[in-house]
Structure formats: C-alpha cells, structure tokens
Amino acid sequence: MVTESRTEKFRATIHAFIRNFGLLDQTRTPCGLPIPVSDAHALMELLKTPGIGQTELSRRLGLSKSATSRLLRRLIRRGQVTRVNRVDDGRAYSLQLTGKGKRQARMINRESLATFRAVMSGLSEEAAEQLLRYFPLLVKALPGPARKLDSIGQCQKGKHLLE
Numbered sequence: 001m002v003t004e005s006r007t008e009k010f011r012a013t014i015h016a017f018i019r020n021f022g023l024l025d026q027t028r029t030p031c032g033l034p035i036p037v038s039d040a041h042a043l044m045e046l047l048k049t050p051g052i053g054q055t056e057l058s059r060r061l062g063l064s065k066s067a068t069s070r071l072l073r074r075l076i077r078r079g080q081v082t083r084v085n086r087v088d089d090g091r092a093y094s095l096q097l098t099g100k101g102k103r104q105a106r107m108i109n110r111e112s113l114a115t116f117r118a119v120m121s122g123l124s125e126e127a128a129e130q131l132l133r134y135f136p137l138l139v140k141a142l143p144g145p146a147r148k149l150d151s152i153g154q155c156q157k158g159k160h161l162l163e
Helices: 004-020 037-048 054-061 065-077 099-121 125-141
Strands: 081-085 093-097 147-149 155-157
Touching (some): 037 065, 037 081, 037 099, 093 099
16 A cells, blocks of 8 residues: 555655756756757657657657647757658658757767766666666556646646646
C-alpha cells in the first residue's frame, strides 16, 4: 500500500532529481549547452528520424500541437530546421535538420552522452543495474503530459490546471 509518507518521500526525491539535474533552467540543457531542453530534444529526434512530421514529433516530445509549432518556428528562425513539402500529400510537410541543425544535434548528443556517462560512473555496478531495471518502470507508470490536476488536486486526463 502506498502511504502518504512514501508519496511525500517520492515527490521529494523527484524534486531533488529535477533540481540537481538542472531541469528548471529553461535556458540550458543539463549538460550545460545554452539551448532550452525542449529544443535539444527536438533536434535529437530530428537527427534520429529525418523527415518526421510535426504530429509525430509532438507525440514523441509529449508536447501539445501549439507548443510544438512554437518550438519549430524558433528552430526554423535559427536556421536549424526546414519544412519540406511532402510529395504524396501537398498539405503535409516533413521536418529536416539543416547543416547547422545537424552539427548542433550531434554536439548535443555528444555532450548528453558525456553527462549521462558521468552520472553512471558515479554509481556502483549494482546500483547502475538497478537503475536500468527500475527506472523504466517509473517511466511506464507516468501517465503522460496530458494529465492535469483538477480543482481539488486530483489528476484528470485532459483537464487544464487553470480551468
């Protein structure tokens, strides 16, 4: 049974992780690069899957359609991403990294791997194995980004926090 004490301890641990990993700084990645985390994740997804569409990118990033549109406008304005009309559907387009975007995505990948390598090297072999075994269970237990709190603090999928 999950007790209130366990819930509070879990919340405190997640808050400490978020803060210690640098996720509250919206101007740079946890590995210290001067780019918002959402931009870095988008560039990495586009590097991994060239030609992906905006809807799929939104799904992978866990962002709303409008948040993804704003993110893409920013990346296009910076010359990191281009939209290419799809031949099979004139209304749809694919997203491609520019040369600049590819270089930046590769740099983000290198720095990210170095950061995670440092984290893993700070763990014992047993602790690293436990982390790799149990962290995916935590990720799977998360309800996803569409879940919001209702007026009495209960989580409701699809409800807006300020409604």
